[in-house]
Amino acid sequence: MVNILIVEDESIVALDIQDKVERLGYGVLAVVSSGEKAIEEVKKSQPDLVLMDIVLKGEIDGIETAERIREHFNIPIIYLTAHSDNQTLNRAKITGPFGYLVKPFVDSELRSAIEEVLSKQGH
Template sequence: MTNEKIMIVEDEKIVALDIKDSLEHFGYSVPCMADSGEDAIKFIDQYRPDLILMDIVLKGKIDGIEAAKEIRDNYNIPVIYLTAYSDEKTLQRAKLTEPFGHILKPFDERELRTNIEIALYKQEKEKEKQFDREKCVNSLLDNIGDAVISTDINGNIKYINPLAEALTGYTKKEALGCRITNVFKIVCEEERVVEDPIRKVLREGAFFGLEDNTTLISKNNTRIPLDIIGSPVTNKKNEIIGAVIIFYDITDRKEIERSFHSYDISYC
């Protein structure tokens, strides 16, 4: 028995119910059905389906192809088209959304089941590849000589390496999911709060340094002078989806600067 959830997007209720019966017979669950592209997109956050069976002609202002494009751009959920339309123009539009399958109506249960199993298998393999890539990147970041924090576009922490844990005083368990400003607390001269580095990345792109004398205040109130680099994280469409903040302790450099300044004064 499988546990995958499949959303049906079909504007003909009888057809939708027939598909639902077939899916439940295969062992899948059908948490919701939609008859418009707008509802399909709205239901994703609520039901989190593992796969979507999408008709092309739907009620509402957007058709199944437009809905599938938005789902591809914003969610990592495979879509299989179920449609009676096989004209060249429709097929070319559908191809651009990179579907995991395209089944022409009428179809039999074996064809439906085979396409679903292949799509779910391909999706699982893609997740494994993504996990391996992330694991490799995180392993590299864990061992570099600088502190690293990465966030989503809203500034919520998605990754923090061991050196960043040590400098901020927050463990990975404490930091993940928190706003970066609640973990990476920085001020400058006269205790003035420094601009949120994520906002600066979103506004300017990559930056090197925030303000002079930027200081990190750790969880135990230790004050650590820092240099900071910020860089955007982008998706395949070159849209910013997050940020990486790299920072390093410059206490030794500050001590040398103070010593040098003191030496100049005494010499004069």
């Protein structure tokens, strides 16, 4: 089973994303609310994929978290964001994400993004 880490600081949104991921037949390793916790969880559990909110509470945002994960682990990241302004998207592009989903999104958009990443990773 494909195991996914969800990084989302709004608990209601995180539960909705977890529900969508599980309904699509994927496993959720953990749901964490900060970049720091995301990095710890990646070290511990080595997920197949990370769904990362760009705007996070804490010391580091989702983009910086993704940069740190990319530096040390070969784990694909799909950004989740309600913020699709050019400055944010340009900053995010530099980290080489495998995709973006603009919130709110439907199950079929999530499935397409996950399947595209998995096919690139040979799953």
